[in-house]
Amino acid sequence: MTWKIIKLSLKAIFNNKMRSFLTMLGIIIGVMAVVILVSITQGATSGITDSISSMGSDLITATISDEDVSISAEEAESLTEYRAISSVAPVISMNQTVKKGTESGSYSIVGTTAEYFTVQDESVQSGRILAPSDIEWYTHVAVIGTEVATDLFGTWDAVGGTITIDDRNYTVVGVLAEQGRSLAGSDDSKIIIPYSVAERITGQSRISSFYVKAADSDRVNSAINIIEMFLLRTTRDEDAYSVNNQSEVLDTMNDVTNTMSLLLAGIAAISLIVGGIGIMNIMLVSVTERTREIGIRKAVGAKRKHIMLQFLCEACILSIMGGLIGLLFSYCGISVYNLIAGSIIAMNLTVAFAAIAFCAVIGVLFGSYPAAKASKLQPIDALHTTG
Amino acid sequence: MIKLRHIYKSYELGEVEVPVLKDINLHIKPHEFVSILGPSGSGKSTLMNIIGCLDVPDSGDYILDGEYVDSCTEDELSDIRGGKIGFIFQQFNLLPDLTAYENVEMPLLYHRIAASERRERVLKTLEQVGLSERMNHKPSQLSGGQQQRVAIARVLAAQPSIILADEPTGNLDSVSGKEVMDIIRELWKNGNTIVLITHDNNVAKQAQRSVYVHDGILSEKECAI
Numbered sequence: 155m156t157w158k159i160i161k162l163s164l165k166a167i168f169n170n171k172m173r174s175f176l177t178m179l180g181i182i183i184g185v186m187a188v189v190i191l192v193s194i195t196q197g198a199t200s201g202i203t204d205s206i207s208s209m210g211s212d213l214i215t216a217t218i219s220d221e222d223v224s225i226s227a228e229e230a231e232s233l234t235e236y237r238a239i240s241s242v243a244p245v246i247s248m249n250q251t252v253k254k255g256t257e258s259g260s261y262s263i264v265g266t267t268a269e270y271f272t273v274q275d276e277s278v279q280s281g282r283i284l285a286p287s288d289i290e291w292y293t294h295v296a297v298i299g300t301e302v303a304t305d306l307f308g309t310w311d312a313v314g315g316t317i318t319i320d321d322r323n324y325t326v327v328g329v330l331a332e333q334g335r336s337l338a339g340s341d342d343s344k345i346i347i348p349y350s351v352a353e354r355i356t357g358q359s360r361i362s363s364f365y366v367k368a369a370d371s372d373r374v375n376s377a378i379n380i381i382e383m384f385l386l387r388t389t390r391d392e393d394a395y396s397v398n399n400q401s402e403v404l405d406t407m408n409d410v411t412n413t414m415s416l417l418l419a420g421i422a423a424i425s426l427i428v429g430g431i432g433i434m435n436i437m438l439v440s441v442t443e444r445t446r447e448i449g450i451r452k453a454v455g456a457k458r459k460h461i462m463l464q465f466l467c468e469a470c471i472l473s474i475m476g477g478l479i480g481l482l483f484s485y486c487g488i489s490v491y492n493l494i495a496g497s498i499i500a501m502n503l504t505v506a507f508a509a510i511a512f513c514a515v516i517g518v519l520f521g522s523y524p525a526a527k528a529s530k531l532q533p534i535d536a537l538h539t540t541g
Numbered sequence: 542m543i544k545l546r547h548i549y550k551s552y553e554l555g556e557v558e559v560p561v562l563k564d565i566n567l568h569i570k571p572h573e574f575v576s577i578l579g580p581s582g583s584g585k586s587t588l589m590n591i592i593g594c595l596d597v598p599d600s601g602d603y604i605l606d607g608e609y610v611d612s613c614t615e616d617e618l619s620d621i622r623g624g625k626i627g628f629i630f631q632q633f634n635l636l637p638d639l640t641a642y643e644n645v646e647m648p649l650l651y652h653r654i655a656a657s658e659r660r661e662r663v664l665k666t667l668e669q670v671g672l673s674e675r676m677n678h679k680p681s682q683l684s685g686g687q688q689q690r691v692a693i694a695r696v697l698a699a700q701p702s703i704i705l706a707d708e709p710t711g712n713l714d715s716v717s718g719k720e721v722m723d724i725i726r727e728l729w730k731n732g733n734t735i736v737l738i739t740h741d742n743n744v745a746k747q748a749q750r751s752v753y754v755h756d757g758i759l760s761e762k763e764c765a766i
């Protein structure tokens with residue numbers, strides 16, 4: 155009986171292919187919207203969170219945003235006296251035009267100490283990193299990112315070369331290991347110089363930020379507290395600085411992704427509901443068209459529940475079929491996106507299942523009114539309808 | 542056994558209530574063959590629908606096999622229609638999207654009959670009406686007479702005891718009409734109760750007795766039509 159009803163519904167759906175497809179379109183688009191968007195959001199952010207968490211959660215970044223506040227590198231470095239803090243790397247950052255012969259480009263210059271490489275967990279692929287003596291002696295040396303090397307030298311093999319920043323020549327002593335791209339853009343296009351030299355370029359002994367490595371991951375929070383207290387003491391202005399930790403960034407990031415996914419799912423749910431209304435609409439038309447059929451079925455002994463079930467089944471099949479077609483299209487859509495964006499995003503199966511389940515619910519929800527209407531028709535009235 | 546007592550039925554046309562059946566008393570014994578005659582619009586079909594439990598009277602009693610039908614719920618009426626009564630309509634009333642086989646099978650699906658028995662019954666009744674070769678045809682691919690025979694097979698498959706035929710030959714030529722009437726007479730001889738509405742006196746004559754509907758009243762005598 156159940157199978158017969160399903161067969162009957164399929165027959166009714168396939169007898170009217172175009173109409174059925176158009177009815178399903180709302181559901182198809184709704185499912186595609188939710189599955190593709192959520193998959194891409196989740197896929198993209200999981201890439202970002204991976205790269206953030208690889209930086210280590212014991213890294214703390216303190217940024218001094220107020221230009222009038224002056225904190226010197228020595229003040230920042232004094233934080234290492236606390237046991238929760240293992241190293242501090244002061245940073246003076248700026249953008250400068252860098253020249254090499256006729257080649258030139260604007261790069262971000264990071265004036266810092268040797269600690270920077272420990273704290274940021276960065277290393278050189280060739281040459282050496284900054285040495286404490288470079289800072290002490292104001293040596294004009296630079297460690298450059300791979301992108302800078304290819305831009306200015308045409309090769310990564312740039313150690314020993316000379317570049318010009320602010321009319322002064324710097325010897326390239328090292329080339330950084332390749333980092334790849336991240337949210338903030340390329341990490342390979344920076345130039346690291348001793349901060350004492352950077353101070354001379356800016357003309358003031360003020361650092362723009364500093365990186366801190368906590369002694370271990372359990373003491374990250376106490377390290378953050380120490381830094382915040384230190385900054386509040388020196389700046390006396392809570393708005394003048396900000397302190398960030400990777401794990402916090404990660405948490406925020408996850409929060410944002412989840413909120414975004416939820417938002418997308420909400421929007422998609424609305425379009426699914428609109429699709430459901432479309433199904434209800436067509437089912438009502440179908441009930442009117444098939445009044446005579448309902449009358450004949452009732453005349454030969456069909457009960458209310460039989461008629462009810464038949465129309466409900468049809469509505470559910472319409473919406474679930476729409477959902478499955480939507481999944482198929484989503485799969486194609488994601489594949490195309492991967493092809494274009496060069497990513498490897500997979501379809502989010504949880505969302506896919508949820509979408510199909512939601513379609514079934516929609517089918518029942520919006521199919522029940524037309525089905526009830528059909529089942530309540532009096533056989534005699536239904537038989538008298540022409541058509 | 543069909544017993545109708547003081548059946549009253551009216552239709553509302555706008556504000557006015559138009560009585561169609563005023564005081565119908567009818568007693569049909571089991572295995573009887575009764576024909577109902579009367580002028581057009583006299584209420585024959587209305588009466589037939591009441592007998593067939595498709596419609597309920599405004600007042601009066603209808604006792605079918607000792608059971609008061611007026612007190613039945615909608616689903617109980619469905620059960621009675623499915624189990625005891627078979628309809629043969631003037632307009633055949635087949636489902637256009639189903640094949641002859643599926644049309645005959647359709648009522649059985651509502652009666653929880655096992656698939657193997659269902660198949661057996663459908664094939665047997667289609668054979669009985671001589672349409673074994675046409676069982677995969679849709680109604681639109683069949684002649685009127687063939688369609689009516691499919692409708693009869695549909696009735697037979699459900700094995701009702703009472704068969705109600707509302708002008709079964711009304712849309713057919715004389716040859717097909719005769720074929721259909723032969724099948725109906727055959728059913729009567731096999732022990733079914735037959736109630737037949739017709740305008741054709743030759744058809745009516747084949748019944749054991751005829752009753753006449755006129756002015757909402759039933760009589761055994763013919764009135765001037």
Ligand SMILES: Nc1ncnc2c1ncn2[C@@H]1O[C@H](COP(=O)(O)OP(=O)(O)OP(=O)(O)O)[C@@H](O)[C@H]1O
Pocket residue numbers: 538552553554561579580581582583584585586587588
């Ligand atoms: N649903 C309805 N609403 C209003 N009036 C109706 C309805 N059905 C039937 N009638 C009226 O009831 C009367 C009897 O109708 P019915 O169909 O029983 O006649 P009949 O004897 O079968 O006629 P015919 O021989 O032409 O088939 C008619 O006057 C008709 O107009």
Ligand SMILES: [Mg+2]
Pocket residue numbers: 585586587707
């Ligand atoms: Mg009639």
